[in-house]
Structures are given as C-alpha cells and as structure tokens.
Amino acid sequence: MADGTADGTARLAAEVGRALQGKGLVLATAESCTGGGAAQAITDIAGSSGWFDSGFVTYSNAAKSALLGVPAELIAAHGAVSEEVAAAMAAGAVARSQAQVALSTTGIAGPGGAVPGKPVGTVCFGWAGGGKVRTERLVFSGDRRAVREQAVVHSLQGLLRFLV
Template structure:
C-alpha cells in the first residue's frame, strides 16, 4: 500500500511544483521516515517537526496555548493548527499533522488509547478527522501512517 501511495504523492507534488512538511506527535517521525525511504523524495519533501511536547507545538508550529488548554493536544483544533503551522514554519504548500494516544497508557474515557486526530492542509485548504485505531502501540502508529498518507493523496488529487 505505502509502496504505491508515496510515489503517487511525490508525482503530484512534483507536477505542481509543491512541497510537503509533516508535524508529528504520536507517530514520532514515522511519517517523515517513511517518505524519505523513497529515492527522490528530497524533490518534494521539505522536512518534519516532531512535536511531542506542547512547548514544541507552541514554539515551532504556532499552536496557540489557549487551544492546547481548551481542547488538549489530541484534538481537531490542535492538529489543524499543527498542519497550518508546519506549512508556515517550513514554507510548504502541503502539510500533515498527527496527534494521538498510541498507548498502552495515556488513555481517558473521552480519549481512549487508539484515538488519533489527523490534519491535512493542501494549498490553503485544511481539514481534520478523528480516528480510533485498534491494537497495540505499533498498530496504532502504522494505521495512523497509512491513514494520513491515504488522506493526503486524496486531497492532492482534488487540488
């Protein structure tokens, strides 16, 4: 699956002359690592911010402190701000963001383990979606990776 999606993302970005950045929390750089596993990705992948702490979300991705206080790090508002922020920080046309609870600890009744918010910004159009992925930490991270890339490809095709 990934072997088909990443080259398709790269082709669209190259054809448009666009670049991509990632802002990752729960995946800890997995998305960036996966993208850079593909030869030629330097033509369209600018970089990543692994924003595990709220301080990094605020300082590097411009997530307002009020957003984190009111909604929490694992929220629609936060991943939208992260996706917009990574585009601004890295100067990219497209950005993706992820924040979630990969487990096995950290879950709450409102946000159980496996809760992941994913954000996408493509050429100024931003959206976010909440997911509840089953499985252990590795499974949650893998499903997050596949979902963020599938969603990005869909948005790129529409723009």
Template structure:
C-alpha cells in the same frame, strides 16, 4: 524502521504526484514520531518536495515550533481537532510548504480516557491554506496504531490532491 509495503507504495505514489504538480510537503507529527516524514523521504527524489518536517511530541514543542496556542492546548488538549489544525497551519508556514499534514494521538498502551481512548488519532491536512481534519480510532497495540496512522495520513493526502 521497516516500512510495510502499503506505506512504501503510498509514499511513492504521493511523491510522484508532488513531483508532477511541483508541490512541496511538510509534516507535523506527534504520535507517529516522524514516521510519515520517514516514509516520504524513503522514496528516491524526495528532496524535490520535502525540505523540512517537525516532530513535536511535547506541548512545548507544538507551541515553539508550530505556533500552537497555549489556550488551544489547555482548552482542548494535544489530541484534538483544534490542535492538529493549528499544527498543520503552523507547519505549512514554518516550512513554506504547499501541503502540511499534522497528526496527534494516543498510541498507548496508556494515556487513554473515556473521552479520548487509546487508538484515537486526529489528523489535519492543509493544502495551500485549505484545511481538512479527521478523527480515527485505530485498534491494536502501539506500533500498529502508529502504522495505521501513517498509512491513513498518506492515503488522505493523495485523495485530497487528486481531488
């Protein structure tokens, strides 16, 4: 995977902040397929703040590794605010991390619907138990949706930590 300069810069900025504040981070990724954790660990010194991350592409993985409830998945679907909030909470607990970011979306080209179009991505950021969630619809083809989602997640974590 080749990271673009924006993502490299954001990951390095986040890494410096995490190191300075002595915070740890984990990821719970679906549509980004580990792209956020790849960006984080591409930065030298990342072992100071990354211990483990989760790629939970299937509903079964979300349940088994992150504790997302079957009821949540059945009621709201994998691409929903409720699911990413549970993913972020479960990842923070499973990794014993100060910060967790969760991402679930429809990167395309198929899989979209009127309610959940291609490009829809839900994010949740859990910082020491305080969870914020975001919904974005990114334009473009699959790899561009994924790249935008990775950059958005990193930007928002930096923004939250800096207050």
C-alpha cells in the same frame, strides 16, 4: 492504497510523491504520536528531496507551541489530541517551512494515556495547504506499533485525498 506492510507504505509514499510533483508542491509533516514515521516513509523514497521540505516531531505540548505556533490556549481548551490542534499543527508546518502543503498527526498510541472520550488508538489528523485545512479523527485498534503504523498510512492516504 497501502496494504499496511512496509512495501505497501512505500508504494503509498511514492504515490504521494508523484501527486505532489504533478502539482508542483512541496510537503512538510508535523507529527506527534507517529514520531516522524510519515517523514521516514516519505524520505525512504529516492528523489523525495524534490517534494519534501521538512518534518517537525512535536511530541510535547511546548514543542507544538514553540515549533509550530500552536496556541497554548488551544491545547488547553481542546487537548493535544484534537482536530483543532491537528489543524493548527498542519497550518503551522506550512507557515514555518518552505512547503505549500502539510500533514499532521496527534494521538494516543498507548498503551496508556487514554482520557474520557479519547481511548487509546485515538488519532487526529490535519492536512493544510492553499488556504484550506481539513481534519479527521479516527480510533485505531491494536498495540502501540499498530496504531502508529495505521496513523502513518492514513495520514498519507488523507493527503492524497486532500490534493485532489
């Protein structure tokens, strides 16, 4: 798995590509707090056009609803940083792309934005495909850049687990 370095992330993204190719699947990403970082890691890999369709960067709640079909009521009920919204983002990316699987990230990278129960570093992840969705919530430490980098790595690692 990735060791947190750019080379480690590149190796992880290449591993994701091999796993997707081996299963004949194409990926889409739906990212908020990572700002397209997962899509960038993936498209840094030569040949990724064979297994990557599209990336949605939906930073605002309105964009999550308009581009991914996340119900505004779901965001209002659980907050944008929630497993429920991460699940809807991932499912929406599959539904609104040519991909069969998707990953999503939504979180609070900091330095501000913390709310009760959701400290800076909170990131929710979603993975969808084949009629199933899996989610996870983690709290990372470090500054904004560190949180975002850890979230990209975890989203890719989680996708590998989801594909098994």
